[in-house]
Amino acid sequence: MVRGVGKVAEQIRPFFEPSSIAVVGASRYANKAGHVIFKNLAVNKRRGLLKAELYAVNPKVRMLLGFPCYPSLRKVPGPVELVVIVVPAKFVPDVMRDAARKEAKAIIIISSGFSEVGKHELEEEVVRIGRDAGMRILGPNCIGVFDPITGVDTLFLPETKVLTTGEEYVAAPRPMPGHVAFLTQSGAFGAAALDYMTGTQMGVSRFVSFGNRCDVDEADMLEFLKEDERTRVIIMYLESVKNGRRFMDVAKEVTKRKPVVALKAGRTGAGARAARSHTGSIAGVDEIYDAAFAQCGIVRVRGMEQLFDVGKALSMQPPARGPNIAVITDAGGPGIMAVDECVLRGLRVPELSEESKAKLRRLMEKGIIPPFAAIGNPIDLTGSATDDMYVEALKVVLEDPDIHGVIIMGLHHVPALTEVYVDRVAELAKEADKPVLACDIGETELAIYMRRRFDKLGIPAFESPEDVATAMAALVAYGRYLKKEGVLK
Amino acid sequence: MVRGVGKVAEQIRPFFEPSSIAVVGASRYANKAGHVIFKNLAVNKRRGLLKAELYAVNPKVRMLLGFPCYPSLRKVPGPVELVVIVVPAKFVPDVMRDAARKEAKAIIIISSGFSEVGKHELEEEVVRIGRDAGMRILGPNCIGVFDPITGVDTLFLPETKVLTTGEEYVAAPRPMPGHVAFLTQSGAFGAAALDYMTGTQMGVSRFVSFGNRCDVDEADMLEFLKEDERTRVIIMYLESVKNGRRFMDVAKEVTKRKPVVALKAGRTGAGARAARSHTGSIAGVDEIYDAAFAQCGIVRVRGMEQLFDVGKALSMQPPARGPNIAVITDAGGPGIMAVDECVLRGLRVPELSEESKAKLRRLMEKGIIPPFAAIGNPIDLTGSATDDMYVEALKVVLEDPDIHGVIIMGLHHVPALTEVYVDRVAELAKEADKPVLACDIGETELAIYMRRRFDKLGIPAFESPEDVATAMAALVAYGRYLKKEGVLK
Numbered sequence: 004m005v006r007g008v009g010k011v012a013e014q015i016r017p018f019f020e021p022s023s024i025a026v027v028g029a030s031r032y033a034n035k036a037g038h039v040i041f042k043n044l045a046v047n048k049r050r051g052l053l054k055a056e057l058y059a060v061n062p063k064v065r066m067l068l069g070f071p072c073y074p075s076l077r078k079v080p081g082p083v084e085l086v087v088i089v090v091p092a093k094f095v096p097d098v099m100r101d102a103a104r105k106e107a108k109a110i111i112i113i114s115s116g117f118s119e120v121g122k123h124e125l126e127e128e129v130v131r132i133g134r135d136a137g138m139r140i141l142g143p144n145c146i147g148v149f150d151p152i153t154g155v156d157t158l159f160l161p162e163t164k165v166l167t168t169g170e171e172y173v174a175a176p177r178p179m180p181g182h183v184a185f186l187t188q189s190g191a192f193g194a195a196a197l198d199y200m201t202g203t204q205m206g207v208s209r210f211v212s213f214g215n216r217c218d219v220d221e222a223d224m225l226e227f228l229k230e231d232e233r234t235r236v237i238i239m240y241l242e243s244v245k246n247g248r249r250f251m252d253v254a255k256e257v258t259k260r261k262p263v264v265a266l267k268a269g270r271t272g273a274g275a276r277a278a279r280s281h282t283g284s285i286a287g288v289d290e291i292y293d294a295a296f297a298q299c300g301i302v303r304v305r306g307m308e309q310l311f312d313v314g315k316a317l318s319m320q321p322p323a324r325g326p327n328i329a330v331i332t333d334a335g336g337p338g339i340m341a342v343d344e345c346v347l348r349g350l351r352v353p354e355l356s357e358e359s360k361a362k363l364r365r366l367m368e369k370g371i372i373p374p375f376a377a378i379g380n381p382i383d384l385t386g387s388a389t390d391d392m393y394v395e396a397l398k399v400v401l402e403d404p405d406i407h408g409v410i411i412m413g414l415h416h417v418p419a420l421t422e423v424y425v426d427r428v429a430e431l432a433k434e435a436d437k438p439v440l441a442c443d444i445g446e447t448e449l450a451i452y453m454r455r456r457f458d459k460l461g462i463p464a465f466e467s468p469e470d471v472a473t474a475m476a477a478l479v480a481y482g483r484y485l486k487k488e489g490v491l492k
Numbered sequence: 493m494v495r496g497v498g499k500v501a502e503q504i505r506p507f508f509e510p511s512s513i514a515v516v517g518a519s520r521y522a523n524k525a526g527h528v529i530f531k532n533l534a535v536n537k538r539r540g541l542l543k544a545e546l547y548a549v550n551p552k553v554r555m556l557l558g559f560p561c562y563p564s565l566r567k568v569p570g571p572v573e574l575v576v577i578v579v580p581a582k583f584v585p586d587v588m589r590d591a592a593r594k595e596a597k598a599i600i601i602i603s604s605g606f607s608e609v610g611k612h613e614l615e616e617e618v619v620r621i622g623r624d625a626g627m628r629i630l631g632p633n634c635i636g637v638f639d640p641i642t643g644v645d646t647l648f649l650p651e652t653k654v655l656t657t658g659e660e661y662v663a664a665p666r667p668m669p670g671h672v673a674f675l676t677q678s679g680a681f682g683a684a685a686l687d688y689m690t691g692t693q694m695g696v697s698r699f700v701s702f703g704n705r706c707d708v709d710e711a712d713m714l715e716f717l718k719e720d721e722r723t724r725v726i727i728m729y730l731e732s733v734k735n736g737r738r739f740m741d742v743a744k745e746v747t748k749r750k751p752v753v754a755l756k757a758g759r760t761g762a763g764a765r766a767a768r769s770h771t772g773s774i775a776g777v778d779e780i781y782d783a784a785f786a787q788c789g790i791v792r793v794r795g796m797e798q799l800f801d802v803g804k805a806l807s808m809q810p811p812a813r814g815p816n817i818a819v820i821t822d823a824g825g826p827g828i829m830a831v832d833e834c835v836l837r838g839l840r841v842p843e844l845s846e847e848s849k850a851k852l853r854r855l856m857e858k859g860i861i862p863p864f865a866a867i868g869n870p871i872d873l874t875g876s877a878t879d880d881m882y883v884e885a886l887k888v889v890l891e892d893p894d895i896h897g898v899i900i901m902g903l904h905h906v907p908a909l910t911e912v913y914v915d916r917v918a919e920l921a922k923e924a925d926k927p928v929l930a931c932d933i934g935e936t937e938l939a940i941y942m943r944r945r946f947d948k949l950g951i952p953a954f955e956s957p958e959d960v961a962t963a964m965a966a967l968v969a970y971g972r973y974l975k976k977e978g979v980l981k
Contacts, residue, residue: 034907120864160905164938167910173937175905189825191875194905195933202935240825268825273841274832277870306958307829307933336678336729336757340796343763352762375609381766386680416649416664416683418523421656444684444796446691448662449653469795 015227017109021085028089029059036159037089053154076101092116103136112143145214146190151180181206182235208233220245238314258300262317300484316474320438322482325407329400330381332412333388338381344472390424429460442471504716506598510574517578518548525648526578542643565590581605592625601632634703635679640669670695671724697722727803747789751806789973805963809927811971814896818889819870821901822877827870833961879913918949931960
């Protein structure tokens, strides 16, 4: 089968936007994956979110949650575009053959028991059936797809859990719709990521768990997401790359249009050993990944929190045209920490130009910023900081051609600062062609309120000097790549 | 004045446990620092938390919040042990002389306008008066002291803030009583730290902001905290050390009894420049701090979140006797990430011994852990994990003499895991002489519930693989130091 550009994207689309779905192995038992998945889809269908036709397949059941249940795929009355398979591994080839007869286009195999436990032949058989019939396969041994707009949701982890006390808690939630696509080789990390994104109110555009990656891989998904208008940034968790050459070719094209962020696990010897026993994949020499990612413009991150922080920044702010950062603060210590963290990540926090300093001095003379403020860089407005001071100082550094990005290290604790400064900073930043990021420290009400308000107005806000510096470093790295490629002037 | 050991601790005690307090500059104006401070103390006094006698001093007011207000310190009827000064800088020497006449022991100068704005002579005058009268001085230019048990609270940042909409939010809260002492050179970072500690339910034993550090410095405080039974771990934010030799001598003694964790800002050239304009202190060559901290057993951290994560771990778990860590997980990807993060911090995640593996295999044969679990290291119980599996696997590694610490990477998303496993893990860990740390990923209800439950039962729980690895690395580093010093066998 030839896979031309564009072609692949069309092959992948039915995983997210199928006209019809059949769940093979739909079950009545509440704890079974086949039940949870069918129930998710049935609820989404009844709410009008899922537009696709929905079919349950299970020879032992005649009705399921109000839907007729068919003994086999072949008995389903209409066409079936997407087949979700949740039956034991040994029955999967037969289901695949049925799917081929129904001319299905996309298969998600949730079931485990394939190459990850040494059953390579079984997996190869499945791949062969899919290839012969022109069907694309996601999985096996995965949690599949979540699309908050079309309502496709194959996550079988219980959305809530009831404790032994009888209390019910949100356990594996779905994030709201947004602009971040998330691809993961680990289903468990995928579930954790959705939990994290929900709690931090980060919206998702498309979510995919690859599992054993017997057919559809990260390159296929990148090709689809390249054209996807809902997706502004792609973040992914990988333990290995399946087809290095093709991955790089595709990634190079994608990163010219939208940022791609990768967390590659199995970086150390012991980690690589663990990865081998996890998905059987060879993690490879870490330095090779470093070089490959850099060459195709993928922003590499080193930890879980970085993955989300960087994803958030890149989805909300433009890349930086250079490494020079201005820090505006009302808090001496945190201002210094922000400078340290920037410099340690290869950024520069230079003394401001004479022109900018002169402007700040005029603001002092007019009584707009206090005479004891520090006007080097960071600009320290001190505990006397007001909304106006932040606005005026921000104007100065946004106008300074030597400054490429701004960090607002605005601690809400100082008495005269109000929440209105958030709106005014956001308004100025919207007009600017350089990134503006915010940081406020604290974990009680007003800290959380201020950060959420910044986020909502398009200024990504972070919880610590190290987080905001990491995010800014990613905007600088991506900007440098785009300039080198001639995409950014 | 001779400052013998023990002597210093007695000089410092009145800052936290005074028999009487006078606030000079107590004000009726709600937004003034002199009002906020007096009100904090008055409220604590009325609630019965503050046992000390409390006096307001202000010549323009006769009664303040129900307390008589005196025109000067000299007119206060009883003795005054602690004087809190909140008057403009130029009036401070006169107040100091009055304090000397009243035979006060401890002075907190909140007021700014001293060496940080070039008024070195004024600051020297103040120091001289204090020294001549045998009074110890905290500040100037600081936010002072917070003690959750005695009710001494000189933080003038408004505890709540009213937005322009009329809504009131918690803005600068106080944490609950606990076992972590926090020392800071930056008042702003101090306020942020209290906010962070409150939100993450980390208890504080004593809080001190040094400001210009004209007299009382970090070495004095360490000497006091060494003997303080309420304090199990000391965490501090520094931009510089005042008296290197004495600091190291004191720190060496303290770290033999309880851990000390330091975040030193101004690490980079640009950061050091910023520190200079902040508190006028010379940050010094960063490598020298590295060597000095290592020599006296101080655990150095590199960022804000690390400071709290490491402080939390050290306050709750014993140091590790070696670098070998076992990881038990139900989540393949996060397990690998934990291994990577441990190894990148100098820890080892070795294959388990043949004996331990044999025990795990017997558990498999008995059907207690699944046949497809990975029993290398990490031990991956897979998505089928149950409470029992965690308990049995933990027993094996706690019994293994080659394993020095355990990370429970327990993601709550898997269907069969209940909250009871937290209690059972904690019970086993309590009997062990090796540290056990937990990690669960997610930011919605059950993730937060599980982490809080671990915390409450004495197992510090963290939000990401990198955080839990950082915490474990600190327990290993501190254990290594204590072994070298012969304190830990």
